[in-house]
Amino acid sequence: MFDVSKVRDDFPMLRSGKKMQGHPLVYLDNASTTFKPDCVIDAMNRYYQDETSNSHRGDYDLCFAADKHIEGARRTLASFLGAEENEIVFTSGATDGMNLVAYGYGLKFLKPGDEIVLSHAEHASTMLPWFRIAELTGAKVVFIPLKDKQITVEALSSVLSERTKIVSFAHVGNVLGYVAPIKEIAKLVHEHHALLVVDGAQSVPHMKIDVKDLDCDFLSFSGHKLCGPTGTGVLYGKYALLDAMDPFETGGGMNVKFFPDATATFLPPPMKFEAGTLNIAGIYGLEAAVNYLLSIGMENIEAHERDLKKYAVERLEKTGKVTLYNADAPTGIVTFNVDGVFAQDEATLLNSKGIACRSGQHCAKMLPEDLGTVATVRASFYLYTTREDIDALVDAIEQGGDFLDAYF
Numbered sequence: 001m002f003d004v005s006k007v008r009d010d011f012p013m014l015r016s017g018k019k020m021q022g023h024p025l026v027y028l029d030n031a032s033t034t035f036k037p038d039c040v041i042d043a044m045n046r047y048y049q050d051e052t053s054n055s056h057r058g059d060y061d062l063c064f065a066a067d068k069h070i071e072g073a074r075r076t077l078a079s080f081l082g083a084e085e086n087e088i089v090f091t092s093g094a095t096d097g098m099n100l101v102a103y104g105y106g107l108k109f110l111k112p113g114d115e116i117v118l119s120h121a122e123h124a125s126t127m128l129p130w131f132r133i134a135e136l137t138g139a140k141v142v143f144i145p146l147k148d149k150q151i152t153v154e155a156l157s158s159v160l161s162e163r164t165k166i167v168s169f170a171h172v173g174n175v176l177g178y179v180a181p182i183k184e185i186a187k188l189v190h191e192h193h194a195l196l197v198v199d200g201a202q203s204v205p206h207m208k209i210d211v212k213d214l215d216c217d218f219l220s221f222s223g224h225k226l227c228g229p230t231g232t233g234v235l236y237g238k239y240a241l242l243d244a245m246d247p248f249e250t251g252g253g254m255n256v257k258f259f260p261d262a263t264a265t266f267l268p269p270p271m272k273f274e275a276g277t278l279n280i281a282g283i284y285g286l287e288a289a290v291n292y293l294l295s296i297g298m299e300n301i302e303a304h305e306r307d308l309k310k311y312a313v314e315r316l317e318k319t320g321k322v323t324l325y326n327a328d329a330p331t332g333i334v335t336f337n338v339d340g341v342f343a344q345d346e347a348t349l350l351n352s353k354g355i356a357c358r359s360g361q362h363c364a365k366m367l368p369e370d371l372g373t374v375a376t377v378r379a380s381f382y383l384y385t386t387r388e389d390i391d392a393l394v395d396a397i398e399q400g401g402d403f404l405d406a407y408f
């Protein structure tokens, strides 16, 4: 295991004694975004202060250095995911990667009558690109029934058919934190000659991922949820699929040549999908973030969060005034309502005590109905979260009895 107090010292947002509403900041919104350690900020500053130049364009040493750094970052990300270098596409985040697959693959290959399988638990970044592609191609969106709020192989089997072409789920749900059995799902999806597109936004930051072992076809995630900069992300895709699909964006840096008859030839993947100037500083920071997490150990991070989750559930259950929606989900997300208090009111109360939690529908706008509610409060943990943070949350809930509003 690792020393959490030492880890906290690596983060300016945590060691600066920051306050919110006059109280020491307790940050429990890590599923939304995460704080950045010094090494990430330093890496980005290094690019801006010492190594600024464009990449993949110049004929002088500064450019070569940026090129070398970016290709090094690609190798780091490939090894982090168990992928090949040419299967790592730099994106601006999980949303960008999901859109790239939908428009680059779905728009090219889906036909009327084909089916795209989703679940009610999906984030807007998984749902909406496929809704749009269904509208554009005449394909149909089909939802699997959730079983005990979870995605199961059995539920998936009940909807798969020869019409299924795409199955897309989050590896870890951003509201409830259940882990989908991706490896088993991939096997079943492939038996039906369909593709599995995984939203890894909430899994890649928190557990060891091996895309070859999972055998997913695509996986997309954001850098800012794993201590990296905003505006960064990666789409992993099996090379043959990346090669077969169309670019989503075109422009400089992704073409070989273009001609007077208005045609163009493109570079092979991953460059084919990286039009325009890359977020170079962001990629420096993303690589630093991944190296930082690796230095702590993904297994250690996962174990720490699971331990915090158990502790939070125990403490919240003891209050006797909380409805928990995901007590049995193992990952570091706890989603609840305080009985009789509307979720946003509870989050406002928590804010008044310096505690940052998310409330509402968390961009998964079809799920609340399945949960029998309209909104929830979500506390989400990361490697720097402590039991004291959870104590502060529970104490605030216990003391907030008179902060009532009508629930519905």
Ligand SMILES: Cc1ncc(COP(=O)(O)O)c(C=O)c1O
Residues within 6 Å of the ligand: 031, 032, 092, 093, 094, 095, 096, 123, 125, 126, 170, 172, 173, 174, 199, 201, 202, 222, 363
């Ligand atoms: C499961 C899931 N998918 C996708 C996203 C979208 O991530 P981004 O906004 O960084 O593109 C999020 C962000 O909250 C998420 O939790």
